[in-house]
Amino acid sequence: xxxxxxxxxxxxxxxxxxxxxxxxxxxxxxxxxxxxxxxxxxxxxxxxxxxxxxxxxxxxxxxxxxxxxxxxxxxxxxxxxxxxxxxxxxxxxxxxxxxxxxxxxxxxxxxxxxxxxxxxxxxxxxxxxxxxxxxxxxxxxxxxxxxxxxxxxxxxxxxxxxxxxxxxxxxxxxxxxxxxxxxxxxxxxxxxxxxxxxxxx
Numbered sequence: 001x002x003x004x005x006x007x008x009x010x011x012x013x014x015x016x017x018x019x020x021x022x023x024x025x026x027x028x029x030x031x032x033x034x035x036x037x038x039x040x041x042x043x044x045x046x047x048x049x050x051x052x053x054x055x056x057x058x059x060x061x062x063x064x065x066x067x068x069x070x071x072x073x074x075x076x077x078x079x080x081x082x083x084x085x086x087x088x089x090x091x092x093x094x095x096x097x098x099x100x101x102x103x104x105x106x107x108x109x110x111x112x113x114x115x116x117x118x119x120x121x122x123x124x125x126x127x128x129x130x131x132x133x134x135x136x137x138x139x140x141x142x143x144x145x146x147x148x149x150x151x152x153x154x155x156x157x158x159x160x161x162x163x164x165x166x167x168x169x170x171x172x173x174x175x176x177x178x179x180x181x182x183x184x185x186x187x188x189x190x191x192x193x194x195x196x197x198x199x200x201x
Contacts, residue, residue, distance in 0.1 A: 003027060032059050036092050036101045042082040043110045044132060050078050052092050052101075061096040072107060084131045085109040109134060115200040119191055121145040130185040133200060137180040140165055140189075143197035151192040158186040 005027055010020040037051040054062050066075050072088035074081045080090065084107060091102040111134035119125055121144075129135045142165075144151050155163040165181075183189075191198060 032056065032094065032097060032099055034064075034092060034094050034099045034101045036103055038080070038090070038103050038105070040104065041106045041108065042080070043108050044082050044085060045115075047079050047081040050075075050080055050090070050092065054094065054096075059094075059096050061094075063095045064092050065095060067091040067093060073105070080105075082107045084128075086131070111136070113201070117191075117198040119196050119198065121194050121196040124190055124193060126188050126190045127198070128189075129183040129187040133183075135183050135185050135187070137182050138200035139180050141199040141201065142191075142195050143199070145194040145196050149194060151194055153192065153195070153198070154188075154190040155181065156188040156190070157184065 003026075005025045007023045007025055008020055009023060010018060012018045033055045035053045035055070037053075039048045042048060050066075052064060068075060068080075068090045069088050072082070072084045072086060073090065074083060075090075082105070087104060087106050089102050089104055091100050093100045109131070115133045115138070117125070117127055117132070127133060140153065142151065142153060150166060153165045155165065189198065
């Protein structure tokens with residue numbers, strides 16, 4: 001453990017005389033460097049692995065933790081998944097001595113014909129046209145946790161108008177009568193509790 005330690009040294013000569021002296025010993029942690037290798041750009045929905053290196057290699061605790069904005073990315077087992085258009089920072093922090101190295105990540109929004117959001121089902125989540133997916137017309141499908149319940153998706157436009165799409169009982173994927181909905185920039189989709197996937201086609 002780092003800090004100042006006192007060691008008492010005692011000596012006895014040939015005639016039996018004893019003497020003692022306290023000696024201060026300063027113990028410090030081994031200084032370390034933390035290098036991070038990661039991409040500087042991703043598209044929404046893409047994933048990439050964070051690789052990091054610790055020097056010297058004999059550091060006893062090589063574990064790290066991440067600090068990041070959950071609105072922009074998720075991190076699981078060192079794999080970063082981009083969630084929202086913009087620029088964000090990801091920091092890798094050593095649990096040994098809190099050495100921190102940060103990287104900037106630019107997230108682009110690339111339009112696709114089919115957009116899929118995988119959800120935990122345990123909380124409400126919101127997705128925004130122009131940030132998480134491109135504006136345009138889509139049919140909406142939803143996958144639900146329980147087929148014995150009725151769920152809904154809430155749509156909110158920029159001018160705060162609301163609409164609700166009901167997900168009927170006993171349905172895995174269900175569109176709203178096959179209609180397409182137009183999502184302008186800033187239109188929000190908020191999932192109900194129990195929705196495990198939203199699919200825009």
